[in-house]
Amino acid sequence: MLKISTKGRYALRIMLDLAKHSEEGPVSLRTVAKRQQITLKYMESIMSLLLREELVISTRGKSGGYKLTRKVEDYNVYEILHAAEGNLAPVQCLAVSENDCPLHKKCPTLPMWTGLEKLVREYLQGFTLDMLNTADLPSPNCGH
Amino acid sequence: MLKISTKGRYALRIMLDLAKHSEEGPVSLRTVAKRQQITLKYMESIMSLLLREELVISTRGKSGGYKLTRKVEDYNVYEILHAAEGNLAPVQCLAVSENDCPLHKKCPTLPMWTGLEKLVREYLQGFTLDMLNTADLPSPNCGH
DNA sequence: TGATTTTCTGGTATTTTTATAGGAAATCTT
DNA sequence: AAGATTTCCTATAAAAATACCAGAAAATCA
Numbered sequence: 354m355l356k357i358s359t360k361g362r363y364a365l366r367i368m369l370d371l372a373k374h375s376e377e378g379p380v381s382l383r384t385v386a387k388r389q390q391i392t393l394k395y396m397e398s399i400m401s402l403l404l405r406e407e408l409v410i411s412t413r414g415k416s417g418g419y420k421l422t423r424k425v426e427d428y429n430v431y432e433i434l435h436a437a438e439g440n441l442a443p444v445q446c447l448a449v450s451e452n453d454c455p456l457h458k459k460c461p462t463l464p465m466w467t468g469l470e471k472l473v474r475e476y477l478q479g480f481t482l483d484m485l486n487t488a489d490l491p492s493p494n495c496g497h
Numbered sequence: 498m499l500k501i502s503t504k505g506r507y508a509l510r511i512m513l514d515l516a517k518h519s520e521e522g523p524v525s526l527r528t529v530a531k532r533q534q535i536t537l538k539y540m541e542s543i544m545s546l547l548l549r550e551e552l553v554i555s556t557r558g559k560s561g562g563y564k565l566t567r568k569v570e571d572y573n574v575y576e577i578l579h580a581a582e583g584n585l586a587p588v589q590c591l592a593v594s595e596n597d598c599p600l601h602k603k604c605p606t607l608p609m610w611t612g613l614e615k616l617v618r619e620y621l622q623g624f625t626l627d628m629l630n631t632a633d634l635p636s637p638n639c640g641h
Numbered sequence: 642t643g644a645t646t647t648t649c650t651g652g653t654a655t656t657t658t659t660a661t662a663g664g665a666a667a668t669c670t671t
Numbered sequence: 672a673a674g675a676t677t678t679c680c681t682a683t684a685a686a687a688a689t690a691c692c693a694g695a696a697a698a699t700c701a
Contacts, residue, residue: 358658379677381676394661414668415668417667418677462629477609525646526647542691548647556698557648558698559646650693652691655689664679
C-alpha cells in the first residue's frame, strides 16, 4: 500500500544516529539500540544490508562498532531506503531488470507507474542526512 | 516497500474495463473476469470496496452487473487506489486521523513524509480513467 | 418459477514482514 | 595469554498482510 516498512524507517533512524555520534570513533549497536529503542538483533540484520551497500563501515571487537563511510551531506534518503528495502518501484514489472511483460508496449498504466517511480526517487534523493539532522530530534524518536 | 498491491492494480484494471464497456448497460463480473484474467471471487471482494465508496453502482439479478456512477473523465487514479487499498500514506503516523505521536513536533523526518504523501497524491490525482483508456489496452493486460 | 447475478459471511493458504536465538569470528584491553 | 566486547552468520518463529475459495442468501429479470 505504498508503505515504507519498519526496516527502511529503522535504517534511516540508525543512519541519523550514526551521523550524530560517529565523529569520535565507531558507534556500537548497543548504544544505538538504547537510544533508538530498536532491538539489537533486528538492528544487526539491518546493518548487514547497509554494510553490503557500503553505506557504513564496521570494526569488530571491543570498542568496535559502525561508522559512516562518507560525509553526512553526501547521503541521500533514497539510497538508504533502497539499501534497506530493496527496490522501491510501485509495481513489479518496473523492478525487474529486463522488462519481461509481453504487453508492456501496450500497457496503458505503465507510463504512469514509471513516472511515479521517478517522482518518488527524485524527491527522496533531494533529502540528505544532514538536512534531516539539523531538525535535531530527541532520541529516541517516534518511529518514523 | 512502496508497492501497490494487486488489490489496487486489479481495482484499476476493473475500472478501466468498466469504463470501456459500461455504456450499454451493466457489466457482469463474469465477463470482466474473462477479459482480465482475475478470479471471480477475488474480484467480488474488490468490488465491495469500490461499491462502498460509490465509485460503481450495482444491479443484481439476470443481466445485472456493475456500472460507473460518473463520467470516465471524473475519476482519478488516486481515489480508485485509495478505495481499494485504504490509506496510501507512506508511514503510519500520517495515516491516523489525529496525530498521536507524542514527538511529532520534533520528528526530523515527518515533513519529508508529509511532502512525499502530497507529491504522490497529487500525481495520481492527475490521471483520469479516460486518459489511461485512450492508450487502448488489449484486454487482458499485463497485470499493472 | 427458474435462471442469473450480486452480496454476504466466513474461512484458508501463501507470502512477506518483523523479530528473535545461538553461537562463531574478530578485535581490543588488561 | 585471557577475558570482554562487538560484529557477523545462519536458522527459525511469530505476526501481519495478501490472495483466494466455498456456499448460500437476496435480488432481479424473463
